[in-house]
Amino acid sequence: MPGNFHIDPWRPVERAVITHAHADHARFGHARYLAAEPGVGVLLSRLPGIDVQGLAYGEAIVVNGVRVSLHPAGHVLGSAQVRVEYQGRVWVASGDYKVEPDPTCAPFEPVRCDTFITESTFGLPIYRWDSSREVFDGIDAWWRHNAAQGRASVLFSYSFGKAQRILAGVDAAIGPIFCHGAVEPLNRAYREAGVALPPTRLVSEIAAKDKAAFKGALIVAPPSAQGSTWMRRFGEYSDAFASGWMRLRGTRRRKGVDRGFVLSDHADWPGLQLAIGATGAERVIVTHGQIEPMVRWLCEQGLDAGAFKTEYGDDAVEADSIVDTAGSAA
Known part of the structure; x- marks a missing residue:
């Protein structure tokens, strides 16, 4: 794909598309940043002085022939899923997300796609949230x-x-x-x-x-x-x-x-299943969290599932971490 941009990169790049401002997803060092407009203020408070462009939810831009739009992820203020369309194929990178309503951010919006890249911080059946x-x-x-x-x-x-x-x-x-x-x-x-x-x-x-x-x-x-x-x-x-x-x-x-x-800004096990199913994706890639159990479950559902190795979800990145071996800011 010729877009020449990177989503939540952990090494310096020319153009970074940021899903949200948690430290494992948004880092210093990129030449230019693209983020959802509601989260620009938070991003600047965490990374002061960066060159950032805000994009309204649902608004599309074309970057080197690739159509890019941002859609609410429901994780924190300004969190976004990144929809990428090229030559008739659609990929969506979720970043972190939750499906429960939250008055402090826009609610999760399912986006239909061919390939869905999902987190799996709480991707085990034991994780089920009360309201x-x-x-x-x-x-x-x-x-x-x-x-x-x-x-x-x-x-x-x-x-x-x-x-x-x-x-x-x-x-x-x-x-x-x-x-x-x-x-x-x-x-x-x-x-x-x-x-x-x-x-x-x-x-x-x-x-x-x-x-x-x-x-x-x-x-x-x-x-x-x-x-x-x-x-x-x-x-x-x-x-x-x-x-x-x-x-x-x-x-x-x-x-x-x-x-x-028990209060999380990530989807629980039923929430992950709901969100993934709502995309209609035939291929699902898991980036961080409980990767193996989620990939196994997805394959059992008849989906083409795999994983990317990333640096997301490492609590050592956040100064206010909670457990050494768990996923991102819970």
Whole structure:
């Protein structure tokens, strides 16, 4: 295919098409970037100074004879599937995606294609999500109980995407909300993109010795803050982790938090099956996550399935990683 562009490249290229701004998919060093318009602000907040072109969802451009368009992936703000058409054949690269509605980003849009390139972060039957409303009801109940006891509630989550989804989903009437310095700039980018989030304050705005200011508050922080001296300022607190990996008891135990909330910005096993089936693709290529089980299942369905070796989904890329061997920001 003569397009002379690369999708989520991990080495410097002349023209990069970016599915979303998580660090394993969007990296410094490319000469030019193309991304979905709603995510340009977030991309610039993470990669300041890059030369980026925003493209509206569904709008097509022709790059060296190849027709390219971006379509909502439902993963985080500005996440996109990349549709590529050349000589009557259509490929779609999903990037990361989820099919559950999320008020902080455009919902996943199935795109018909001949070949679908999919993630498989949670590509095992054990991964089945409860509705987000049930999860947020649980978070609210935990926060409300802690507030009644005069404790702070510290909730660890990925700073981009998950944190903003939590802010949009919790009951802000329970108490004040504070955010870590890694989270607040992304909140600002979301608000500038028109996403409604409740009022938040930086933790650093409060004097380190003023522990009383955090009683009854919700504090949203990246996983890297856990166990750090930064936590000492909250006085008595309860902590929790929000991630799809919380479905595994062993992960909850290893993280050593009081609560684990199963909340993911990736599709679960049924969601992956639904999304793949909706494309009508005869060929499916799996890029990262639970690759072998997904390829095996796809072959059992009579599809032509295989895998690409990529550098996506390596949590070491994200400073706020959760488990050493799992997939991308969960």
